[in-house]
Amino acid sequence: MKYGVIVFPGSNCDHDAYHVISKLVGQPVDFVWHKETDLSRYDAVILPGGFSYGDYLRAGALAKFSPVMKAVKAFADEGKFVLGICNGFQILCESGLLPGALIRNQNLNFICKHVRVRVENSNTPFTSEIPAGSILSIPIAHAEGNFICDEAVLTELEENNQIVFRYCDEKGEVTKEANPNGSVSNIAGICNRNRNVLGMMPHPERACEEILGSTDGREIFRSLTNTIERLKRDNR
């Protein structure tokens, strides 16, 4: 198994993701420069957080034209796994790999704090080890995390169980007060119809060690790793 962490000019959570995969999940991982066009040696790629291209034009708007994104699309079409975190989620929406868009937080602030998210669907490769309804404590750090889509897309996301994480309070209630950025339906993370592409605003790679206040993020990487291992065993 091999992970790739894509590095765009302006990515700044690439080393955190690399650290978690290599040291805590214990799997081989490469940094993949955004000019790369061949992802065939990877089972999963992570689009990390940061400010690709300085967030110029719109967050994630210019990264979608990086050469690697064509390869990421083909990679996703093959059913391989793509995890977009924060800016990575913005890039996946801009690229059309995930529906909707992420706009400026309702309160206009850059918000950097621990939030709680409820796992809405454990039937995805990224949440297979986490029972639905679990409450995870994971930090967010963004100014453009306000997920928006039209009614039709929202209905589709709900009907296909593509909403994977929702912002919630400490009791797991999805309330307006628990919504940090104004996202429609408290959406914190969604997957595509095939469930092999996940985008989320919270940073699971920042919640993998006790010293950082939470290890809940680790469950996401553990789920994905176990899913890939299981698939590899089944294919043998």
Next chain:
Amino acid sequence: MKAKVYVTLKQGVLDPQGKAIHHSVELLGFENIQDIRQGKYFEIQLNGSLSKDEAEKLVTQIAKEVLSNPVIEDYKVEIEDL
């Protein structure tokens, strides 16, 4: 030849920046302001060899594929002969 492209948020898409500006404008005492929405404006210099139609086609394509996000934004293209 010069092209001007205006990119604006679609009707119904919340514009927190426009709202904040509106609020400040009202605090300053300006009256009769119903709403303010913020957008983006681009000036694109084009090679003189293009016809106006070609220029419009080219810039429209750029506005559609690069400058705007169709999920949340609309665009308007104007070609200006100098």
